[in-house]
Amino acid sequence: MSGGARRLIAVSPFVLLAALPRLAWAAEDDQTTYQTGAVTVVGTTPVLGAGQDLSKVPANVRIVDPQKQADKAPQSAADLMQGSLGSVSTQDYLGNSLQPSLSFRGFTASPILGEPQGLAVYQNGMRINEAFGDLVNWDMSPGFAVASLQVLPGSNPVFGLNALGGAVAMRMKDGFNNQGTGFELGGGSFGRARTVLESGQQWGNYAVYSGLSLQNDDGWRAHSPSKLAQSYTDLAMRKGDFDFGVGITMADSSLSGLGTSPVQLLNQSQAAVFTAPDQTENSLGAIDLRGSYQLSDNDAIQGNAYYRHLRSVTHNGDASGFTSCTADNTILCDNDDNTLTNRSGGTIASSLGGNAVINNTQTTSDSAGAGLQFTRDGHVLGLKNNLIAGLSTDQGYTRYGVDTELANLDSQAVAQGNGLYIGGTGYNVGLGARNAYWGSYLSDTLDLSDRWALTAAGRFNTATIVLHDEQGSSLNGHHSYGRLNPAIGATWKAAPGVTTYASYSEANRVPTAAELACADSTQPCRVPNAFISDPGLRQVVARSVEVGARGTADTQSGTKTGWSLAAYNTRNTDDIIFVSSGPTQGGGYFANAGATLRQGIEADGEVETGPWRFSTSYGLTRAVFDSAMTLYSPHNSGADGNGNTQVKSGDRMPGVPLHNLKIEAGYALTPKWQVETDANITSDRVLRGDEANDMKRIAGYALFNAGSSYQITEAWEVYLRATNLFNRHYATAGTLGDPTGVFPGYTDNRFLSPGAPFSLWAGTRVHF
Helix, strand or coil: CCHHHHHHHHHCCHHHHCCCCCCCCCCCCCCCCCCCCCCCCCCCCCCCCCCCCHHHCCCCCEEECHHHHHHHCCCCHHHHHHCCCCCEEEECCCCCCCCCEEEECCEEECCCCCCCECEEEEECCEECCCCCCCCCCHHHCCHHHEEEEEEEECCCHHHCCCCCCEEEEEEECCCCCCCEEEEEEEEEHHHEEEEEEEEEEEECCEEEEEEEEEEEECCCCCCCCEEEEEEEEEEEEEECCEEEEEEEEEEEEEEECCCCEEHHHHCCCCCCCCCECEEEEEEEEEEEEEEEEECCCCEEEEEEEEEEEEEEEEEEEEECCCEECCCCCCEEECCCCCECEECCCCECEHHHCCCEEEEEEEEEEEEEEEEEEEEEEEEECCEEEEEEEEEEEEEEEEEEEEEEEEEEECCCCEEEEEEEEECCCCCCEEEEEEEEEEEEEEEEEEECCCCEEEEEEEEEEEEEEEEEECCCCCCCEEEEEEEEEEEEEEEEEEECCEEEEEEEEEEEECCCHHHHCCCCCCCCECCCCCCCCCCCCCCEEEEEEEEEEEEEEECCCCCEEEEEEEEEEEEEECCEEEEECCCCCCCEEEEECCCEEEEEEEEEEEEEECCEEEEEEEEEEEEEECCCEEEECCCCCCCCCCCEEEECCCCECCCCCCEEEEEEEEEECCCCEEEEEEEEEECCECCECCCCCCCCCECCEEEEEEEEEEEEECCEEEEEEEECCCCCCCEEEEEECCHHHCCCCCCCCEEEEECCCCEEEEEEEEEC
16 A cells, blocks of 8 residues: 555544444435436535536436446546436556546547546536646545536536536545445455445435545556555535535545557457556545525525645656667667667767656645625516526646657566656656636526527636746747637426426637647657747637437336436537657647537436346537648558548547447346446447558547455445456457567557456445
8 A cells, every 4th residue: 555545544524424424325415316317306516517407408318326336336526427327438558447548429538648638527516627737536526425526518608617528527426415424345356345434414404425445456466456446524514594515625646547458469458568567656635615605595605625635656667769870879768769878968879779758747736716606596577587697717837758768678568667768858847837718698488488498608708838948948838819709509308207408608718738638749858758949839629419308207107217318419620639659659749630520329228127227328529620631640541651541531530439329127026135236338449540541540449347246234235246247358449550579470450448347246234
């Protein structure tokens, strides 16, 4: 266990609560009802969206209930969405299930710099898109403490920058709605183990909840152990018209992310890795404040504030491509035959070998934000009206540093450093970045009748990003952006239990500091390891149209159904993509790529009748380039003599499957004994680096899982789950590269990230 994890446990307020078990566990928030396909209540995060009746939102809003997925042993909030929403898929570029890249309608929330971020993610109103790169570190958000999770699709301007494809809003547990004490112990294949301890108590107007989660995974691939510790504490007060709460999040992880491996190597062993080590160590401390005051029967104000401190350190071993110089074989040159130097400026002897490097990065980010919102439920011209107006700001400061140690690969493809560090700006970076985001927004919903509701919204965003090169001047830059984003939509209650809707909305995303520092096509960066220069990039603007319907029905026999159907079209102009162009595996640059298009269909349904429960969720996601362009991709088989590929309008974007289907069936053998099975069926995907669609795609797959749970007593439950029942070989992500630096005889430039084989997971829960 890392030192950070030990500190997290030592200060976790859970130890103060574990001895206070008094009340029964509340399985569901008494203010929230969860229905597949139907939105029936208000229950959104503080400030952003607070006070808005979700049943009148003109979009296919989905609410994910963590309780329904507890036996699947989800490791993060990303798993909660992946397990139930057809339009969600994950790509495991890092090769670690604790840090997936999540795609929703073709828009990404990912911990990887090279991914085109396009979702805004909030935890109790606190923006968790990191200040540097808009990344989402799923391991730093305590999934065990999520009370409900809402996915609000479309380019909703109210949710601020980066909500191109939608927003994810997590409401965390509190002591008012999660009372009692409980623990969960689980373990399974490949050294996986998890312990979760939780306690919630209420004393009159005051309540406290605290939880701690510890996870260990030896990894099913070589050299891939991971550890994760998380804690979450909530202090809340409800007194008269005033509500106040404080959330404290702490997390510490040590993750092996071995990434993709050459196809020819995986044909020999699915557990094989290309190079190692690839270690990421994250530590987070965050605090969020939230409050609301009911000014009158119709008027209320809400506010929130937060502070986050994130430290991320990586150690990545990679093949270097370094060889003896052509002009002098006694000294070492890079793969372009440029002489390498040490930090003192001297040459490096080729006798040291140097067929690998260890890239070390350290990122320290401090971010803070605040929001203030006014809501009014009243009447306009005798019609019921809901008005929301607010202001918000998100500020961040990041220090990013890189150094590169010369190394050699051993017989296990593990890079062994020799203590010599390479000099030059291409291998050393010191960057300071400041970002300041401001927004003001207005949303109004007018009930034209008992069946019709009209919603209009708008938000004005401004953003400033300032870069300071701590080792020179090439990274210095000052960039400012601003935009007004509108939205309009309507809902119609077509019949009892059935609502239809249509909407148009716009949102924008500004380039991040990481993208601006790596946007020169003539000087590709070794992302995420080194930045070169600071050319400008244009902001991305998304325009969305959506139509759909949703409904519920209960029969006298007790059968309950819920369903939703939606069609959408989102077009991005000046979209920012990562062009995989070297000089090493994973290297490239960011560029405005013209227009991209994401359009699709979502269909969800759920039926509960007697002892049976069925659910299905299908997503058709057509994510394509909407304008032709030339991209440099030298490892692509379709590249010309200069390494360029020709992307045509209609070519599919990397990583997004066209079809994704989730099916689940459960049966109660007895009131205490449940069994279930589920399937995840997904179609093929395009490799990153093959934007021109010239190469063989990542094959689609169908995974089947099964599980069972038994309630021994009212307070004691045991469960068992098997995943990938038929031990299917599959991959969720892929890219292009040159494998010959490690395997000279390999000729296939495709690299894949293999999925986990058959595994078992068993556990027990106790709550009292």
